[in-house]
Amino acid sequence: MKKLKFHFRKLTNIRQQLYTIYFAALFLPIMIIGIFLLMNTYTLLANYHRDLLESDNLRVKNVLFEITTQVYNISENLIFDENIKEILSTDYEQRTNLIQKAGNLTVVDNNAQNHAEIEGIEIYTDNPTFTDYKQFYKADEDIQKSDWYQKAISQSSVFWISMTTTDKYGNEYWNLSLVRRIPLTDAEYNAVLVIKISDNYLRTRINSQEYAAMISVNEGEVFFNSDRSQYGIKQKVSIDYDENYYQYTGTKKINGVTYFVDVSTLNLYQSDSRLYICTMNDQGYVSIKRILTICVLILAVAILIPGIIIHYFTEYFTSRVLILRKAMHQASNEDYDIRSFIQGEDEISEAFSDLEIMIQNIKKKDADMYEAQINKAELLNEQQVMEFKMLASQINPHFLYNTLETIRMKAFKANDREVARAIKLLGKSMRYVLENTGTSFTTLSKELEHIKVYLDIQKLRFTDKFDSEIEVMEDIDPGKLLILPLLLQPVVENAILHGLEEKEKGGLIHILVRKQLEEEELLCIEVSDNGNGMTEEALAFLQSTIEEKDISRNKSIGLYNINQRIKLTYGQKYGVKIFSNIEEGTRVSLFIPINRMKETAVVTANEG
Known part of the structure; x- marks a missing residue:
């Protein structure tokens, strides 16, 4: 009994005492009995x-x-x-x-x-x-x-x-x-x-x-x-x-x-x-x-309802005392911005009113000094922000590449070739992304090389989950065709994360670049997986989501953006098509007019 009284003396806060009683007398017994009953049930x-x-x-x-x-x-x-x-x-x-x-x-x-x-x-x-x-x-x-x-x-x-x-x-x-x-x-x-x-x-x-x-x-x-x-x-x-x-x-x-x-x-x-x-x-x-x-x-309700009652009772019982204590503590620490208010006409409310009058007198005397200090702090803060921006502007992509290369060489010297290879792949991927940020076009060969690097990075992550192959038909010269940068990575990422989601091993990502002749000569880039595929309803829904803008959607945004980039650049009749069958996998095809790609290459070469 003496030991129990000692512990309660240490809990000088009224709220703590009430919550401790709730925990010891209600929550803990119900939890113990509840766990026993659940196990027995x-x-x-x-x-x-x-x-x-x-x-x-x-x-x-x-x-x-x-x-x-x-x-x-x-x-x-x-x-x-x-x-x-x-x-x-x-x-x-x-x-x-x-x-x-x-x-x-x-x-x-x-x-x-x-x-x-x-x-x-x-x-x-x-x-x-x-x-x-x-x-x-x-x-x-x-x-x-x-x-x-x-x-x-x-x-x-x-x-x-x-x-x-x-x-x-x-x-x-x-x-x-x-x-x-x-x-x-x-x-x-x-x-x-x-x-x-x-x-x-x-x-x-x-x-x-x-x-x-x-x-x-x-x-x-x-x-x-x-x-x-x-x-x-x-x-x-x-x-x-x-x-x-x-x-x-x-x-x-x-x-x-x-x-x-x-x-x-x-x-x-x-x-x-x-x-x-x-x-x-x-x-x-x-x-x-x-x-x-x-x-x-049922156990949660049995614990929650008494807890809510205890909580509101505690808040009602201690709120007025705590408001006064907090205001006095603020004033003792020279914090005079007191926004609390105690209603009533008893001794606590009168003491709070006297405290407010005293604080107003102090704030009036120190107003000028506080204003000067605030102005000085604002100037100092602006100076620090400017210094930070100047320092940040000095960190360019070459610094990141050189740093990654230094880390890679250290890993190589430590005979950790896997880490060295991972850093090298990451550096290549970062270089490609940064170099093409803000650019309009890149060669198809560079885009495919970036995808190869991206696939190698994903293989480091997923080990034996999947393999990949990139196949370019002989009648296509990827070095002479310009394509929108970073166009294929979201498609490949979607095939890995969603197409092969159910596969633990034996997955295959196949990228085929070929020509297709319809009303005109088209470049067709197919990204295929051998996953579980989709039903006709799911396929129709996915195709509609990449055609129509929906700001509430949180899925298929990458495919929607790719489809819109192609349409805005080459025309509304080009874009992305999705083909899928249950147990046969999914194929995402990008259709781009080859003549427009060649014209873009000529214009870019002349501008260069």
Whole structure:
């Protein structure tokens, strides 16, 4: 208690004391309790979503176990059916004999028709007298060489694979398929049974509105996905296939989205094949964030409202005393410009009025002296400004170049060649910008050389993010064509910062200088990137922003200025055009009349 009183004595300011009480009695306890509640809420909600995800994963597993077990039982009936064995073991001199024998067989048709989970039953044999009929197929050379056929005839146990079939329209279909050998004891032929599970049936049994499911067999690709476009890919969650039973429950960040993920293993009945079932939920994390945000807002309101009340009460309680104290402190420091005012008719207001009268008397006596001091200070300030301008005018571009060259040589001597190269590139870029500030035209070759330097500087910054190439057609002499200075840098900068924004590596900036013949001969400078490109709507909006002036716009100003500079210099029908396609990148093309560029070059040469 004594220690607490000591600390309060040190807080002589009334405002400090009130705020300290607020902090210690309200803010700190609410923050501690709030953080605990937020952490506990997050844990409860995360466990809740994990439990739901585990339940859905278990549901999918039960469905798959039920279907695969049923298919296995059907296969048991088929491989031991004596009629099927007799059909497969018989040598046929004529196809009619096979049709007569197989046509009377109904067990295969009945199983295929009576079980909605079965998409098809196929029986392959290497019997050379066999021909394709109904569910019976002669195993051609490709089938006999296939991995699944070789595996089936080399073992007696059942195994499962994902099979793909392509229809005549090029559509690819995926099916989980049971494969097993049909033992033919009375013949030297091999026969293999394949039962394909219907993907549509799996979809009706497995799909959920809230959870996505990805299923693969063994280490193969995904044969079932809630999103059909994701068939044939690897599992998005890493799986340890060496474990007999792999299980994982938690969160994974996939393509920038946080998912709750549950992965489990289903060892298929009477088989060494395994199904890896991955169920995911991308809305659970969003829901948790939304609830936690609401909790944080509630805590903020619980802290803010009392804080506001304390604040206004403190200001009301201490404002009049503080105004008087501040005025007296100003007067004690010979600062007589007091603008405060205390309302009321009590002792504080009377003391403040007496202080104002005293200050007015002092200000009247010292008015002349203060005015002289102010005039003297103004003259001194003007002199210092003039001296600074004179000194600044002595710093010319040559001083900057020489200084950068000195720094570069020091880096070179220190064997830091990368820094030396960076300084050299910066010096070249600064020289070009300063030399062309205020000039109307420069040669195309100098402009391209500046762009090469600018690209080298950007590569130092972004390392392996992108590469670049500048290509000038053979029928163009860039040294004889004059162009507006600093015309290409904003376009290249826009391609790097926006066109390649999503790329971490593998980007490409390609600059092509070529001629284009339309109504007249045009110089076309194309700056292309291999970024994500733009939609038609975004492209149309961007093209409109570089054509129309909008002072409220804070984007695409560089492209707008370039477009306007070209139009003002060469005419309204020239300028900038943008071409872009999704996943194909963006191309910005500058169109300039070559005859005007040559005329400008002649006029500039004559003036020189």
